[in-house]
Amino acid sequence: MKVGIYGGAFDPFHKGHLSMIRGAIASGAVDQVIVIPTGMPPFKPARAASLSPYRYYMTLDALKDEPHCTVSDIEQVFGEPSYTVRTLDLLREKKIVHAKDKLYLMCGTDILFDFDSWYEPKSILEKATLLVAKRPGIPDDQVKEAVSHIESTFSTKIHFFDIKGVEVASSEIRIEENYEDDVPESVAKFIRRHDLYAHDAPLSGVSDAMYAKLIELSFRLFDELSEKRLLHSMNTAIVATRYAVRFGVNPDQCAIAGLLHDCAKELPLETQIALSAKIITEYIPGKEILHSPAGAQYAHEHFGVEDKVVLDAIQYHTVGREIMTPVEKVVYLADKLEPSRDYDDLSTIRSYAEKDLNAALIECYCAIKESFARKGKCIHEDTQKSLAYLLANRSQ
Numbered sequence: 566m567k568v569g570i571y572g573g574a575f576d577p578f579h580k581g582h583l584s585m586i587r588g589a590i591a592s593g594a595v596d597q598v599i600v601i602p603t604g605m606p607p608f609k610p611a612r613a614a615s616l617s618p619y620r621y622y623m624t625l626d627a628l629k630d631e632p633h634c635t636v637s638d639i640e641q642v643f644g645e646p647s648y649t650v651r652t653l654d655l656l657r658e659k660k661i662v663h664a665k666d667k668l669y670l671m672c673g674t675d676i677l678f679d680f681d682s683w684y685e686p687k688s689i690l691e692k693a694t695l696l697v698a699k700r701p702g703i704p705d706d707q708v709k710e711a712v713s714h715i716e717s718t719f720s721t722k723i724h725f726f727d728i729k730g731v732e733v734a735s736s737e738i739r740i741e742e743n744y745e746d747d748v749p750e751s752v753a754k755f756i757r758r759h760d761l762y763a764h765d766a767p768l769s770g771v772s773d774a775m776y777a778k779l780i781e782l783s784f785r786l787f788d789e790l791s792e793k794r795l796l797h798s799m800n801t802a803i804v805a806t807r808y809a810v811r812f813g814v815n816p817d818q819c820a821i822a823g824l825l826h827d828c829a830k831e832l833p834l835e836t837q838i839a840l841s842a843k844i845i846t847e848y849i850p851g852k853e854i855l856h857s858p859a860g861a862q863y864a865h866e867h868f869g870v871e872d873k874v875v876l877d878a879i880q881y882h883t884v885g886r887e888i889m890t891p892v893e894k895v896v897y898l899a900d901k902l903e904p905s906r907d908y909d910d911l912s913t914i915r916s917y918a919e920k921d922l923n924a925a926l927i928e929c930y931c932a933i934k935e936s937f938a939r940k941g942k943c944i945h946e947d948t949q950k951s952l953a954y955l956l957a958n959r960s961q
């Protein structure tokens with residue numbers, strides 16, 4: 566079988582990428598395409614790049630019904646940077662491709678001009694054949710020159726296929742308002758649902774060290790959380806950072822607490838009970854709340870978080886407590902208001918959160934109280950205490 570390997574950042578996945586995949590299959594150059602969203606970049610990650618799981622799940626969504634095409638998470642690993650040569654080896658080692666399969670590395674003509682500077686180009690070409698998409702518009706003589714240079718330097722033969730000229734650039738989509746025509750419908754939905762390219766770029770508010778930590782943790786959480794929970798956690802981290810910057814709270818603490826706030830939620834119940842018991846010795850918290858203290862302990866033991874402010878924000882994110890720290894308030898709200906939350910009309914609380922942290926929290930508590938009352942239930946006593954405290958200390 567001829568297998569096309571198509572790697573990229575896919576930030577976002579757009580119609581140009583889709584036409585590459587379809588073009589390669591339609592031309593008969595390959596029988597199947599494995600799409601590989603890049604993981605750890607070999608160079609320092611650009612601040613503008615979306616966290617890796619966003620790009621992976623967006624690509625997966627875009628291609629879920631595409632014939633002869635699979636999306637691989639082989640590069641969604643923390644640690645080693647994703648070099649193409651290593652990925653080609655891993656595809657064989659992990660038996661993602663058959664020993665007899667012939668691999669074709671799919672790329673655009675632009676690659677031809679800097680292929681020399683790739684990591685171990687000779688080794689890449691021993692493991693795969695370059696398969697280049699020929700778009701109309703690039704001068705033929707320049708391409709020919711680059712091709713003959715690579716072919717003679719590495720004793721290889723480059724293959725080509727024609728695709729329709731779909732001129733789309735990911736960088737433009739990230740800043741455009743009207744990107745809908747340039748991306749598959751599922752991608753447009755994904756971008757909207759997670760507010761992926763928010764113009765205020767909230768993560769620019771965290772330090773370089775924290776940015777690197779968030780990248781590391783999002784890879785580690787990829788193995789531990791379901792798609793839905795991980796995307797919710799990353800959204801919470803980003804909204805928490807936005808609120809932190811807005812209200813003068815520490816962005817690094819809010820970001821990491823936001824990312825880890827539900828880190829224990831998918832652990833077996835007995836594990837959650839055991840973790841929680843290390844910080845709450847008097848009783849076992851109810852099932853809905855259990856993951857909060859368990860999460861604080863897990864963030865400490867498993868993810869190495871030492872900062873008590875961060876651990877407390879995780880511990881109190883479900884029901885609050887009488888006197889909340891600013892980081893706790895921010896994480897509590899971000900968890901309830903992040904963009905993929907659509908269980909209710911959150912527009913009023915979100916608009917409070919534009920200007921006043923305490924007012925937003927009061928509004929949020931009151932909305933929960935009303936919704937509980939409609940079901941004949943009372944809110945948790947810690948939430949009641951927190952609400953009473955905020956109301957009593959509200960500035961007039």
Ligand SMILES: [Fe+2]
Pocket residue numbers: 826827830856882883
């Ligand atoms: Fe939670």
Ligand SMILES: [Fe+2]
Pocket residue numbers: 797826827900
């Ligand atoms: Fe949550």
